[in-house]
Amino acid sequence: MSIEFSQPALVRIRNWRWLGPWLQLSPAAIIYAIFFVAPVAILVTYSFYTFREYNFDSDLTFANYKYALTNEVFRTLFLRTIKIATIVSALVVLLAYPFAWILTFVLPKHRQILYFLVVLSLFGGYLVRIYAWRTMLGREGLINTTLVSIGLIDEPVRFLLNSQYAIVVVMVNFLLPLGVLPIYNAMQNVSPKLIDAARDLGSGPGHILRRIVIPLTMRGVVTAVAFSFIATAAEWVTPLLVGGTGDQMVGNEISYQFGTAINWPLGAALAITLIVAVIAFVGFIFGLLRLVIK
Amino acid sequence: MKRKSPISFKNLAGILYVGFFLAFLFVPLIVMILFSFNSSPRLSFPIHSLSLSWYRALIDDELFLDAFRRTLFLGLGTAIASGIIGLLAALGLVRLKLRVRTIAMGLAAVPLAFPALLYAIALAFFFNKIGVGFSLWTTLLGHVILTMPFVFLIVGSALERFQFSMLEAARDLGAGPFHAFRTITLPHILPAVVGAMLLAMAISADEFVVAFFTAGQAKTLPMLLYGRLNLGITPALNAVGVVLLVVTTLLAALAARSTRFQVER
Amino acid sequence: MRRLKSFASIAGALALTLSLAACSSNQDSGAAGETAPAEVAAQEMDTSVCKGLTLNFIGIAGEEGDKELASFRSDLEMKLQVSNNADWGQLIGAIKVGQEFDLSTLPNAEAQRMIATGVVQEIDTSKLTNWNDVVQGLRNSSIIRNADGKVFGVPIAWGDGPIVYSTKRVPTPPTSITELLTPAWKGRFTMFDDPALPFYMLAQSLGFTKVPLLTFDELNQVKAKAKTLVKNASAFQTSYQDATDRMVAGDVDLTIGGWEAMTAWAGKKEVELGYSFLKEGKGGGWFDSIAIPSTAKHPECALAYINEMISPKTQGVVATNLMSGATNAKAVPLISAEANIYDYKLVESETPGIEFVSFTPPNSVPDGYATMDDWRKAWAQVKVG
Numbered sequence: 012m013s014i015e016f017s018q019p020a021l022v023r024i025r026n027w028r029w030l031g032p033w034l035q036l037s038p039a040a041i042i043y044a045i046f047f048v049a050p051v052a053i054l055v056t057y058s059f060y061t062f063r064e065y066n067f068d069s070d071l072t073f074a075n076y077k078y079a080l081t082n083e084v085f086r087t088l089f090l091r092t093i094k095i096a097t098i099v100s101a102l103v104v105l106l107a108y109p110f111a112w113i114l115t116f117v118l119p120k121h122r123q124i125l126y127f128l129v130v131l132s133l134f135g136g137y138l139v140r141i142y143a144w145r146t147m148l149g150r151e152g153l154i155n156t157t158l159v160s161i162g163l164i165d166e167p168v169r170f171l172l173n174s175q176y177a178i179v180v181v182m183v184n185f186l187l188p189l190g191v192l193p194i195y196n197a198m199q200n201v202s203p204k205l206i207d208a209a210r211d212l213g214s215g216p217g218h219i220l221r222r223i224v225i226p227l228t229m230r231g232v233v234t235a236v237a238f239s240f241i242a243t244a245a246e247w248v249t250p251l252l253v254g255g256t257g258d259q260m261v262g263n264e265i266s267y268q269f270g271t272a273i274n275w276p277l278g279a280a281l282a283i284t285l286i287v288a289v290i291a292f293v294g295f296i297f298g299l300l301r302l303v304i305k
Numbered sequence: 306m307k308r309k310s311p312i313s314f315k316n317l318a319g320i321l322y323v324g325f326f327l328a329f330l331f332v333p334l335i336v337m338i339l340f341s342f343n344s345s346p347r348l349s350f351p352i353h354s355l356s357l358s359w360y361r362a363l364i365d366d367e368l369f370l371d372a373f374r375r376t377l378f379l380g381l382g383t384a385i386a387s388g389i390i391g392l393l394a395a396l397g398l399v400r401l402k403l404r405v406r407t408i409a410m411g412l413a414a415v416p417l418a419f420p421a422l423l424y425a426i427a428l429a430f431f432f433n434k435i436g437v438g439f440s441l442w443t444t445l446l447g448h449v450i451l452t453m454p455f456v457f458l459i460v461g462s463a464l465e466r467f468q469f470s471m472l473e474a475a476r477d478l479g480a481g482p483f484h485a486f487r488t489i490t491l492p493h494i495l496p497a498v499v500g501a502m503l504l505a506m507a508i509s510a511d512e513f514v515v516a517f518f519t520a521g522q523a524k525t526l527p528m529l530l531y532g533r534l535n536l537g538i539t540p541a542l543n544a545v546g547v548v549l550l551v552v553t554t555l556l557a558a559l560a561a562r563s564t565r566f567q568v569e570r
Numbered sequence: 571m572r573r574l575k576s577f578a579s580i581a582g583a584l585a586l587t588l589s590l591a592a593c594s595s596n597q598d599s600g601a602a603g604e605t606a607p608a609e610v611a612a613q614e615m616d617t618s619v620c621k622g623l624t625l626n627f628i629g630i631a632g633e634e635g636d637k638e639l640a641s642f643r644s645d646l647e648m649k650l651q652v653s654n655n656a657d658w659g660q661l662i663g664a665i666k667v668g669q670e671f672d673l674s675t676l677p678n679a680e681a682q683r684m685i686a687t688g689v690v691q692e693i694d695t696s697k698l699t700n701w702n703d704v705v706q707g708l709r710n711s712s713i714i715r716n717a718d719g720k721v722f723g724v725p726i727a728w729g730d731g732p733i734v735y736s737t738k739r740v741p742t743p744p745t746s747i748t749e750l751l752t753p754a755w756k757g758r759f760t761m762f763d764d765p766a767l768p769f770y771m772l773a774q775s776l777g778f779t780k781v782p783l784l785t786f787d788e789l790n791q792v793k794a795k796a797k798t799l800v801k802n803a804s805a806f807q808t809s810y811q812d813a814t815d816r817m818v819a820g821d822v823d824l825t826i827g828g829w830e831a832m833t834a835w836a837g838k839k840e841v842e843l844g845y846s847f848l849k850e851g852k853g854g855g856w857f858d859s860i861a862i863p864s865t866a867k868h869p870e871c872a873l874a875y876i877n878e879m880i881s882p883k884t885q886g887v888v889a890t891n892l893m894s895g896a897t898n899a900k901a902v903p904l905i906s907a908e909a910n911i912y913d914y915k916l917v918e919s920e921t922p923g924i925e926f927v928s929f930t931p932p933n934s935v936p937d938g939y940a941t942m943d944d945w946r947k948a949w950a951q952v953k954v955g
Contacts, residue, residue, distance in 0.1 A: 035397030036409075038390045039453060047416055047450045050427035053434070087954040110326050117319035125323060127557070130500060132330040133507045134553040135337065138530055139546035142538055143333035146340070146348050151820035153336065169757055172821060173805040187330060192504070196462050196497070234458065238417065245420035256803045257955055266422055266659070272946075273662055273683070275426070282423040347818060347839045368651075429667040439669060517660070521669055522626055522651060532631075532654035537811035537835060 058279035062272075075280030085264065085281065092244055092260040092285075093292065095175060099182045100239035104232055106183070107190040111231075112224075115198045116206070126195060133188045141252050144181050148172040148253070177253040178260075182243050189242075190235035197231025198224070233300065237293045244289045261285055334550065341543035348538050359544040368529060369545065375441055376510055376526040377552065383448040383509035388502040390449070391456025398457075399464045410461065413454045421514040424451075429518040439521025447515040452505035459504070463497030464490075503557050510553055615699050617646060617878070620871040624649040628661055629675025631811070632831075633726060633858055635879050638887040642878050648871075665689050665863045672872040676723035676861035679766075679930075681713050685722045690861040692720050697873055700880045703898045707917035714859050723859030724876050726885075727894040728917060730855045731767070732845040734828030736817050743824070743846040747771040750826070751798045759824040760813050761799075763806040765949035766929040767827060767851065768796050774850035782931045789940045789948055796952045811835065817843060826851075830911060831893040857897070857917075 059071040079085060110129075114122040147153040148171040155167035170176055201224055209219050225232070247262030254260075265285070268278035340348050344356035363369050398409055416424070428447050429439070437443060467490065475485045491498075513527040520528065526549055533542055623646075627634040631654040635642075643650060653671070655661050658680045665671060666689065676690060684690050695701045701709070704725060714723035735743050744750060747768075750759060761768060772795045773781035778788045804822045807813035813825040814832045818841045825832075828845055836843040860879060862872045878884055880897060886904025889896035895912040896902060902914065931942045940948075 032397035032400045035393045039394035039457070042390060042446070042449065042453070043416075046428065046431075046446050047424075050424070050431035051419070053431060054423065054427040084950045084954050106326065109322060113319040113323055117315055118323065125327075128327055129330065130503060130507075131554055131557060132327075132334065133504065134510070134550055134557065135334040136527075136530075136546045136549055137511050138513065138527065138534060139337050139542060140333045142348070142534070142542075143336040143340075145821075146819065147333070147336060149819050149821045173757070184329065184333065187326075192459065192500075193462070196459065230462070237414070241417060245422075247422070251806075251808060255805050256800045256953065259953060262420060262422070265420065269422060269426060269659060269663060273659065273666075273687075279423065282420050286419065345840065347841075348815075426663065426667070429669075433668040518664065518667065518669075524651070524653075528653075532652065538815050 054279045055283060057276050058283055060276040062274040062276050075277045076284065078277065079281050079284040085261070088259060088261045088264055089285070089288070091258075092262075093288075095178060095182075095260065096240045096243040096289075099179055099186065099243045100236045102179070102183050103186050103190040103239040104194070104235050107187055107194050107235060108228075108232070110191055111195040111198050111228075114195060115201070116203065126191075129188045129191050137185065138248070140185070141181055141249060144177070144184070145172065145253060148177055148180070172253060173255040173258075175254065175258050178246075178249050178258060181249050181253055182239075182246065186239045186242060189238050193234035193238070194228060194231040197228040197234075201227045229300070233297050236296060240293055240296075241289055244285060337543050338547050338550075340540050341547045343540045346539045348540065348543070359539075359541045360548075362541060363544055363548065368524070369526075372524050372526045372529040373548065375520075375523055376549070379441055379445060379448060379516075379525060380506040380510040380553070381556075382445050383452055384502040384506040386445065387449045387452040387456050387505045388498060391453045391501065392460055392498055394453075395457055395460040395464055398461060410458065413457045415454075416450050417454050421451075421512075425515040425518040428515065432519065439519050439523075441520060441523045441525075444516050444520040444523070444525070447519050448505075448509040448512060451512065451515065452508050455504050455508070456498075456501040459501040460494060460497050463494045467493050506556065507553060510549060615697070615874055615877045617642075617874045620646045620648050620868070620874055622647045623868050623871050624651055625672040625868060625871060625875060626651045626653070626670060627673040628653040628655055628664065628669075628671045628863075629673070629860075630654070630677075630858060631809075632892050633675055633860065633888075634673065635875070635884065635888070637891065638884050639875070639878055642884075662687075662689055665865055668865055670865045670867045671863045672866040672868050673875065674861050674863045676714065676859040678713050678856065678858070679764075681723060681859070684861070685714075685716050688864055690722050691864050691866070691869065692716075692722060693724060693862060693873065693876070695721050695724075698724070698877045698880070700877055700882075700898060703882070703900055704880055705897055705899050705914065705917040708857050708897055711857075723861040724880060725857050725859045725897040726879050727888060727892055728855060728857035728897060729829065729894045729912065730847075731851050732828045732830060732847055733824060733826050733851075734813070734817070734830075734832045734843050734845045735824035736820075737842045737844045739823040740844075743844065745846075745849055746775060747799070747826070747848050747850050748775050750802060751795065752802075755824075756802050757804045758822060759803055759826060760805050760807040760816060760822050761803050761825065762827040763953075764827075765796070765945050765952070768799055769945060769949075770929040771826075771848060771850035772796055772799065782929060783935060783939045784931075785938055786940055786944070789944065793948050793952055796949075797955055800952055801955060814843070817841065829893070830909075831891075834893055857895075 058075055059073070061068045061070070061072055061074060114125050118125070145152075149155070150167045150169060150172070152172070154171060155164075158164045159167060205223060206219055209223055214222070244260075245262050246260060247266045250258050250260045250263055261281070265278050265281050268274045268281060272278075339352065341359060342355040342357065343352050344354040344358065345352075394413075398406055401409070425447070428443075428450075432439065432443050472485055472489050475489050476482070480488070511527055512525075513531055516525045516528055517531070524532075526545065530542060530545055533545075625648065627650060631652075634650065634652050636650060636652055639650075642648075653664075655664075658677055661674065662680065662684060665674065666687075674690065676684060701724070708725040708728060711725070714725065715721055733743065744755075749755065769784075769789075769792050770781055772792050773784060773788065776788070776791055776795065778784060778792070784792065805816070807816065807825060807827060810827070810829045810832055813822075813827065814835050816822045817825070817832075818836055818839045826848070830845055833843045833845060860876055862869050862876070866872055879888070882898050882900035882904060885896040885898040885901035888894070889901060890904075890906040890909045893909045893911070895914070895917065896905060897917075899914060899918065902910065931940060931945060935941050
C-alpha cells in the first residue's frame with residue numbers, strides 16, 4: 012500500500028470542491044497562528060533582550076545565544092541531556108516495536124483490548140506516578156526488598172534511585188505508550204498477505220523484517236523516536252524528583268533562568284537553542300535510519 | 306535450514322512479552338492504588354492495614370471537588386475541540402500534495418517539540434499582553450494547542466491507509482459528499498479519531514505546567530496535587546490520583562465501546 | 571521551599587534566658603499613636619472589608635494561616651485559596667504575568683528583588699494594629715524594606731538552621747560539615763540546590779571568617795570543597811517536606827537544610843528524626859514574611875488578614891504548628907512546650923536596626939570580593955563537577 016494513491020480520482024470528484032481542503036485546514040491554522048505562533052514569536056523576540064537592573068533591556072543582542080553556545084556549564088548539561096534522551100528514545104523504540112509486532116501478527120485477535128490497555132496506562136497521571144517509582148526504586152522500596160528477600164543480593168542497591176538510571180526508567184515508563192501508538196498504527200499498514208507472499212517466495216524472518224516491515228513502519232518509528240527524544244530533552248521534573256545532584260538536565264537550567272533568576276531573555280534563548288538542536292539531532296537520526304534501511 | 310517454529314511457541318513468547326510489557330506499564334499505577342488504601346500516612350512498605358479514610362476525606366474536601374470538576378470540564382473540552390479541529394485539518398491535509406503534507410505535518414509537530422515551561426510562560430505572557438484574564442478558557446486554548454498535533458498525526462495516518470476507492474464507488478452510486486463521509490470514511494477512521502481524542506483528554510487531565518500559568522485561580526486537579534505534594538506525600542494524594550484514573554478510564558471505556566459498535570455496524 | 575539564605579541572627583551575642591515579661595512590657599507602651607490597650611487596638615482593624623471574599627495565597631506551605639485562621643475566616647464567611655509553591659521563580663513569574671494573588675510569601679532570598687521589580691506592594695504598617703508588637707530585630711530589618719524605608723513584608727516566622735537526621739541510622743550526628751565530605755557519608759544526605767549554606771559553612775571550615783565576603787581565591791577553594799560535598803550528596807531536596815519524606819522512606823539519613831518542624835511531620839509517619847547543629851552553621855537563622863502582591867484584588871482584606879496573622883493568638887498557634895519562632899513576642903506563652911525552643915533574645919534588641927548575619931554577599935561588595943552573581947556562577951560550576 013503506497014502512500015501516493017487515488018489523488019487524481021479524488022480531484023476529479025467535482026462535488027468535493029465545496030469541502031475545500033484549505034477550508035478544512037483553516038480552523039486549525041488560525042488557532043495555531045494565534046495561540047502558538049504569536050506567543051512563541053513574542054518569546055523569540057525576548058531572547059534577544061537582556062535582563063539588567065531588574066528590567067528587560069530591549070536593545071537587541073545575540074549575547075544570550077553566545078552564552079548558550081559557549082558556556083561550558085550549559086554545554087555539559089546539554090551533552091548529558093542528549094545522552095539521556097538518546098538512551099530513552101532507543102529503549103522506547105526497542106521495547107515498543109516488538110510489542111506492536113506481537114499485537115499485529117502474533118495475537119491479532121486480542122489486539123484491540125491490548126492496545127486499549129496501553130492507552131489506559133497513560134491515564135495514570137504523571138506526578139503521582141513519579142512518586143510511585145520513588146517508593147519502588149528506593150533503598151527500602153519494592154525492588155530492593157524483593158531482591159533481598161529472595162536472596163539475590165545482601166544489601167539494598169543504591170544506584171536505582173537518585174541516579175540517571177532512575178531518570179531513564181521513569182521516562183521510558185512514561186513514554187512507552189506514546190511510542191507504541193505511532194508504531195502500532197503504522198504497522199497496520201503492513202498487510203499480512205504481503206508477509207505471507209514473501210515467506211512463500213522463500214524470505215527468512217530477518218529478511219522480511221528488514222526489507223518489508225521496517226521500511227513500511229518507518230514513519231511510525233521515526234515519530235516514536237522524535238516524541239521520546241524531544242520529551243526527554245525538555246524534562247525537568249523527573250531529574251528534580253528522582254535524579255541525583257549530578258544528574259540535572261538542560262530543562263532544570265532553563266527552568267532556573269525563567270524562574271529564580273527571572274532572566275527570561277536568557278531562558279528563552281536557551282530553550283530555543285535546545286529546540287533547534289533537538290530538531291536537528293532528530294533529523295540527523297532520521298537520515299541515519301534511512302541510510303541503514305537502504 | 307529454516308526450522309518452522311510451532312505456532313504455540315510463538316504465541317507463548319508473545320504472551321510473555323506482552324505480559325511483562327504491560328506489567329512494567331502498570332506497576333506504578335498499582336503501587337499508587339495500593340498505597341491509597343494504606344491506613345498509615347507513610348508511602349512505604351510494609352503496609353499494615355487498609356483503610357478508606359483518605360477517600361472519605363476527599364468527599365468533604367471542597368477544594369478537591371472543585372478542582373475535579375474543572376479538570377473534567379477541561380479534559381472533555383480539550384478532547385472535543387482538538388478532536389474536531391484536528392479531524393478537519395487531517396481531512397483537508399490528506400488531499401494535498403505529499404510535499405505540502407510533509408511540511409504541514411512537520412509544522413504540526415512543533416508544539417510537541419516545545420518545552421512546556423517555555424510555552425506556558427509564552428502563552429501567559431501573550432494573554433497578559435492582549436488583556437485577557439486567566440481562566441479555564443485560556444487553559445483550554447493552551448491544551449488544544451498541545452493536543453491538536455496528536456489528533457492531527459494519528460487521524461492523518463489513519464486517513465492515509467483509508468481506501469478512497471470505496472468512497473469513489475459510493476459517490477458513483479450517487480451518495481452526497483457529506484453522506485458518503487459519514488457512512489464510509491468516518492466509520493473507518495473513527496477508532497483513530499476516538500483514540501486520539503482519548504489521548505487528548507488524558508494529556509489535558511494530567512497537564513500541570515500550562516495550567517499553572519494560565520488557569521489563574523481556576524485550579525485544576527494537577528495544580529492541586531502539585532501544591533499538596535509540596536506539603537509532603539501522603540496517601541491522600543494517591544487517592545486523588547486514583548479518582549482521576551478511574552474517571553478517565555471509565556470515559557475511555559465508554560468511548561471505546563461506542564467505537565466498536567459503530568464499526569461493526 | 572524556604573532556603574537558608576540571608577538570615578537573621580544577632581551577630582555574636584547569644585544570651586541565656588528568655589525574659590519574656592521584660593520584652594512584652596517594652597512593647598506594650600510602644601503602640602505609638604494608639605492610646606487604647608492592645609485588645610481594643612486589635613478590634614480597630616476593620617475586618618469587615620473581608621466579608622464574603624476569597625483571598626488567594628501563593629507561597630510556603632504552612633505560612634498562610636490555613637488552619638490557624640480557620641475560625642477567623644468562617645466568622646467573616648471568607649475563603650482562602652492556597653497555592654503552595656516554594657519555587658520562587660514560579661512564584662515571581664506567576665505574579666509578573668498578571669496572576670491575581672492577594673497574599674504571598676516574601677522569601678528573604680528574593681525580597682529585595684521582588685520589592686525592586688514591583689512584584690509586591692507597599693504595606694501601610696500604621697494600619698496594622700499588631701505591627702508594633704513584632705519583635706524589634708525583625709520589625710526593623712532592611713530586608714523587608716525598600717531604599718526609602720517603606721515596608722513591603724511582615725515577618726511571620728523565624729528560626730535557626732539545624733541539620734535533621736534519622737536517629738535510627740545516625741546514632742551520633744556529625745558536628746562539622748567536613749565530616750560530610752568523607753566517603754562514609756556518600757549518598758546519605760540531601761541539601762537544597764542553593765549555594766548559601768554550603769558555601770558559608772565550607773568557608774567557615776576553611777577558616778575564612780570574613781564570609782560572606784570572600785576573595786576570588788577563597789571562593790575557588792570553597793568551590794573545590796563544595797564539589798566534593800555535592801558529589802557526596804544523594805540528591806537536592808525540593809522542600810523541607812521533600813527531605814522529610816526521603817528520610818521517612820529510608821533513602822537518605824540526614825539533611826543539612828533542616829527545620830525543627832520536620833521532626834513533628836516525621837513523627838506523624840512513625841519515624842523518629844532528631845536535630846542538631848553543625849559548628850559552622852550555628853548561629854545562623856532565617857525569617858519569612860508575608861506580603862501583598864501587586865496583582866492583589868483585595869489588598870485591604872489582605873492587610874486585615876496579615877494583621878490577624880501577627881496577632882498573639884495566631885502567632886502562638888503558627889509557632890506551635892511550624893515549630894518556628896513567633897514574631898509577636900506576646901505569643902510566646904501561647905506556644906506549646908515542645909515547640910518553644912527558640913531563644914527570643916536573638917530577635918529582640920534594644921538597638922534598632924541590627925541586622926541578622928547573612929550567609930550570602932550583600933548587594934554591593936568591596937573591590938576584590940565576590941558578588942552574589944559570582945557565587946551563583948560558582949555554584950553552577952560546582953554542580954556540573
